[in-house]
Amino acid sequence: MSSNRATLKKVADTLGLSVNTVSRALAGKDAVKESTRQLIEKTAADMGYVPNSMARSLVLGKAMTIGLVITNPSNPFYARLISSVEEQCRNHGYSLLLFATEENPANERTAVQTLYRWGVDGAIVVPSQQSVESWELLKRYDIPMVLINRYLDGFDCDFVGVDYEQGAYDATRQLLQTNAERRVFLLEEDLEISTVRSRISGYVRAMTEAGQGPERHLVQRVPTNRLDSSTLPWDPAAAYRAANDLMDQFVPGTAVLVGNDHFALGIYKALVEAGRRIPEDIEVFGYGNHPFSAYMQPPLSTMALPAESIGSSAVNLLMQRIDRTASSDEVSHIITPAEMILRESTRHLNGAVISAGATR
Known part of the structure; x- marks a missing residue:
C-alpha cells in the first residue's frame, strides 16, 4: 500500500x-x-x-456486503432486479456480491460456500428449486436470507415475490370477456418452478370459473433451454415450433396466453406464416412486459412485473433482519401484483382493438 x-x-x-x-x-x-x-x-x-472498507468492517463488526444469488442474469426481469438491489444496497452503505447459478444445484452449493467464506451480512436468493439443501446450509450458517421471485415449499424463510397466479388469472379473464366459451391456450415453459406452477393455477382457476371443465384446460408445455444454456432463458423458436404443431387447433376466435413475452415472438411468427391475423383471428397475451413487447406488430398485451419494487422490498426486509429490527420468529411474505398492459394484440369486450400503450 x-x-x-x-x-x-x-x-x-x-x-x-x-x-x-x-x-x-x-x-x-x-x-x-x-x-x-x-x-x-x-x-x-x-x-x-x-x-478503508476492511477497517470499517472490523469496527462495525460487519462485512458490509450482501450476496445476491440469481438463476440467469440475461433474463430481463433479473437484469432490472439486479439494478434495483444494487442501488438499494448502495443506499444502505453495502456492496453487492453477485452469483448466477444457471439453475444448477452444484452452482448453488458453490455460491453458499463462497457467501460463507466472504462472511456476507445477508443474502437475497432466487433458488433453482431443485433442492433446499444449500439454503438449509445457509440458514445453519446463521446468515439472514430473503427469497425472491420463487419460493421453496416447506422452507421457513422471508419471501418477496410477484402474484403470478393472479396475473395469469386476470389475463385469462381478459381473454374470456368477449366469449366465456372460447378456446384459450396457455403455452408455458416445461420447467418445474413456482412461477410456472402459479401461472398455470391462475389460468385454470379463470377457465373453471368460466364454466370450462378440465378437458378445456389447454395447457401446452414448451421445452426449456435453461438447463443447457446460459443465454436468454426462453427460446422463441421453441414456442414457434409448438405453435406450428397446434396450428390446426388455432381456429378463428382462439386466444393464446404465453408464460413470457419471448414465447410470444415465436407465436407471432407462426401465426403470420399461417396467414392468421392478430387479434382479428387469434388474440395473443404475453407475460413480463419485456422492452420489445411494445414494438411487436401488433404491440403485445402483457403483464408487467415490478422488478424494482421487488428488489427494494427485499433489501429493506433483509436490512431489518441484519439490524434485528424485524421479529426474529415471524416470517414475512411480501407479494406484489403484476400490472396488466393492454395493447393491440387483444380486444375490448365490444370487439374494438385496444389502443397501444393503454393500461388497466
Missing part, C-alpha cells in the same frame, strides 16, 4: 484533532460541532481520503 495514501491519522494530524473526532465526523456521528465537521470533510476531500 502506498505511504502517500491519505489516512484518518494524517487527516487528524493535519487538523490537530484526534483520530476519534475525525472518524466520528466523517461517519456522520453526533457530538461533533457542525463547523468542525465541515472543516474535517473539506480537509479529507482535499487530501483525497477514501475510507
